[in-house]
Amino acid sequence: QVQLQQSGPGLVKPSQTLSLTCDISGDSVSSNSAAWNWIRQSPSRGLEWLGRTYYRSKWYNDYAEFVKSRITINPDTSKNQFSLQLNSVTPEDTAVYYCARDIAVATFDYWGQGTLVTVSS
Amino acid sequence: DIQMTQSPSSLSASVGDEVSFTCRASQSIASYLNWYQQKPGKAPKLLIYAASSLQGGVPSRFSGSGSGTDFTLTIFSLQPGDFATYYCQQSYSAPHTFGQGTKLEIK
Numbered sequence: 001q002v003q004l005q006q007s008g009p010g011l012v013k014p015s016q017t018l019s020l021t022c023d024i025s026g027d028s029v030s031s032n033s034a035a036w037n038w039i040r041q042s043p044s045r046g047l048e049w050l051g052r053t054y055y056r057s058k059w060y061n062d063y064a065e066f067v068k069s070r071i072t073i074n075p076d077t078s079k080n081q082f083s084l085q086l087n088s089v090t091p092e093d094t095a096v097y098y099c100a101r102d103i104a105v106a107t108f109d110y111w112g113q114g115t116l117v118t119v120s121s
Numbered sequence: 122d123i124q125m126t127q128s129p130s131s132l133s134a135s136v137g138d139e140v141s142f143t144c145r146a147s148q149s150i151a152s153y154l155n156w157y158q159q160k161p162g163k164a165p166k167l168l169i170y171a172a173s174s175l176q177g178g179v180p181s182r183f184s185g186s187g188s189g190t191d192f193t194l195t196i197f198s199l200q201p202g203d204f205a206t207y208y209c210q211q212s213y214s215a216p217h218t219f220g221q222g223t224k225l226e227i228k
Contacts, residue, residue, distance in 0.1 A: 046219060046220075046221050046222065047165070047208060047210070047219035048216075048219075049215070049216050049217045049218070049219075062215055064215070064216040065122075065216065066216075098164055098165075100164075104170070105153065105212045106153075106155075106210075106212035106215070106217040107155050107167065107170045107171075107212055108155070108157075108165070108167060108210075109167045109170075109176065111164035111165060111166075112164065113164065114163075114164050
């Protein structure tokens, strides 16, 4: 059974960096068949796919255009986890952030528990 | 980006009813359409993938259909645990956009 466990702060100041981690059990971040995603949800913007990291003989990343200049998703094979960093946050980045596994063509079959991140001074 | 539009935005029904929700894509996405169920305070749960394939462990009263731009999720014989919000999501091209959701409420 795959489980994704998220961790990270729930409050970030404007202009600072949002950082979250997703620990994977029951699968490997280096899997050749899965991709590891970050998705967020807010009342004003709904569910938004942010990006993913995946391994296919080498590491790849894909990012949504609207955050591409501010986002980094990194795998950590030693800890079997992946992380999200979102720079220069504003109150519009306030949302529940989820990590999720994508097993086939952006089909999200396992999700983390969600982390409410509030951007406020 | 491909826009996903769900209708209705909310729906009231009773236990035992059959309900259907629709999802329309702004361009053809073949059968690259997934449906999720979300309950308050929880992450979305995958119900249907590739428009009509039932995810493992999901009851057979959930059924998906459609291709191209128009898709339908049908729930036969509503159960108390089915009252939730339902989202469609296209997996045809990045960014993998979601619909705004249909909230299913108890009548």
